[in-house]
Amino acid sequence: MKKNIKNDLIVFGATGFTGKLVVEYLIKNYGLENQKFTWAIAGRDKAKLEELKQSFILIDPLFAKIDSFVADSFNSKSLDILTSSCSIIISTVGPYIEYGLPLVESCVKNHTNYCDLTGEVPFIRESIDLFHEKAKKNKCRIIHSCGFDSIPSDLGVLLLQKNSLERFNKVCDDINLYVRSIKGGLSGGTISSMMSITKYIKAHPEKRRILSSPFSLNPIDRIKNNAQQPVLKSIRWDSAFKKWTCPFLMSGINTRVVRRTNAVAKFSYGENFKYNEVSSFNRGLEGFLKALNMLFTLVFLQFSLRSNLLLWILKKIVFPKPGEGPSKPKMENGFFKLKIIGFIKQMQKNSVTVIGDSDPGYSATAKMLTESAISILLNENKTPKKYGVLTPASGIGLVLIERLKGKGISFKID
Numbered sequence: 045m046k047k048n049i050k051n052d053l054i055v056f057g058a059t060g061f062t063g064k065l066v067v068e069y070l071i072k073n074y075g076l077e078n079q080k081f082t083w084a085i086a087g088r089d090k091a092k093l094e095e096l097k098q099s100f101i102l103i104d105p106l107f108a109k110i111d112s113f114v115a116d117s118f119n120s121k122s123l124d125i126l127t128s129s130c131s132i133i134i135s136t137v138g139p140y141i142e143y144g145l146p147l148v149e150s151c152v153k154n155h156t157n158y159c160d161l162t163g164e165v166p167f168i169r170e171s172i173d174l175f176h177e178k179a180k181k182n183k184c185r186i187i188h189s190c191g192f193d194s195i196p197s198d199l200g201v202l203l204l205q206k207n208s209l210e211r212f213n214k215v216c217d218d219i220n221l222y223v224r225s226i227k228g229g230l231s232g233g234t235i236s237s238m239m240s241i242t243k244y245i246k247a248h249p250e251k252r253r254i255l256s257s258p259f260s261l262n263p264i265d266r267i268k269n270n271a272q273q274p275v276l277k278s279i280r281w282d283s284a285f286k287k288w289t290c291p292f293l294m295s296g297i298n299t300r301v302v303r304r305t306n307a308v309a310k311f312s313y314g315e316n317f318k319y320n321e322v323s324s325f326n327r328g329l330e331g332f333l334k335a336l337n338m339l340f341t342l343v344f345l346q347f348s349l350r351s352n353l354l355l356w357i358l359k360k361i362v363f364p365k366p367g368e369g370p371s372k373p374k375m376e377n378g379f380f381k382l383k384i385i386g387f388i389k390q391m392q393k394n395s396v397t398v399i400g401d402s403d404p405g406y407s408a409t410a411k412m413l414t415e416s417a418i419s420i421l422l423n424e425n426k427t428p429k430k431y432g433v434l435t436p437a438s439g440i441g442l443v444l445i446e447r448l449k450g451k452g453i454s455f456k457i458d
Contacts, residue, residue: 279335
């Protein structure tokens with residue numbers, strides 16, 4: 045379909061829980077009629093799009109005039125109209141393994157850039173296999189995981205390695221991310237994504253091996269490296285950091301994204317690069333008990349996803365429904381603090397601290413996702429000259445850290 049750009053940016057899934065947060069962020073920080081770019085909204089339900097317009101008129105009266113597109117993930121014609129009408133798409137429509145691939149295909153076909161907030165390893169692997177080479181040929185960027193999964197990890201490591209090169213003329217070969225504190229809520233979309241991943245793996249047992257690999261998002265010819273990757277499965281006292289540690293829920297996606305960044309950059313972090321992420325707690329009995337509680341929670345969640353009866357009960361009583369999520373006060377009271385520590389040959393030490401002042405999975409993610417797209421739109425000359433299915437670090441780079449300054453998310457070299 046011939047390109048006919050009517051708006052620079054379109055938010056697809058604008059009526060969903062996270063989509064609304066992205067729209068609200070755009071209105072409050074850029075407005076509808078700004079001098080930098082034009083934007084529009086899209087979703088599959090025309091009535092809900094009209095409701096969305098009415099709900100934001102109080103913030104910006106001009107929002108009543110915003111362009112809106114009706115598009116369905118399983119209607120290729122509607123997707124082609126959407127992707128041929130803009131320069132970049134922000135997609136919040138998940139679970140991505142169920143709904144995401146047709147939109148990525150349409151973006152690649154129509155030379156349109158794309159950002160999403162997926163934390164679904166199977167979806168990203170499918171996207172790489174199906175569209176990476178085509179996206180390179182068509183010079184467009186398909187950038188997954190532009191939210192709390194996995195921008196703090198991916199850009200934090202990129203910043204750390206840049207600083208290590210400047211200080212020591214070497215990159216760190218061993219990096220650990222420690223979650224120091226975090227507070228945030230779950231949405232129905234998050235739960236649906238976790239369920240979809242479990243369903244996908246059950247339906248495709250032949251892909252279990254590659255998906256379980258620490259390098260499952262690497263290019264196929266770089267699916268492994270020479271370093272044994274550390275994976276924490278229980279509680280451990282970290283003698284270097286002097287904290288109790290246990291597994292971090294999102295390490296499964298974040299570590300693979302960071303390793304893909306290394307691989308697509310021809311192993312700029314080194315072929316023996318090691319990376320891991322853990323939750324950390326203070327020393328003493330209280331810290332140990334908190335780590336134990338977190339471990340039990342993770343084990344219970346994993347067990348729940350594999351038990352149809354327990355999952356049904358939790359969906360009915362505990363888990364929020366799709367489209368639902370934390371209240372505004374809860375999101376505003378959310379936060380996160382991450383410490384990323386790197387070593388060179390177990391000697392020279394370097395570290396970065398990443399801090400967010402709102403709910404990591406929603407308010408902060410909306411900021412990161414939106415600014416990712418705007419970085420490509422307005423600061424393309426400062427981004428890496430790469431195309432294909434990329435990561436935030438390999439496709440956007442450090443300019444995104446600059447854009448997030450003053451917006452409640454900071455990356456600081458210690």
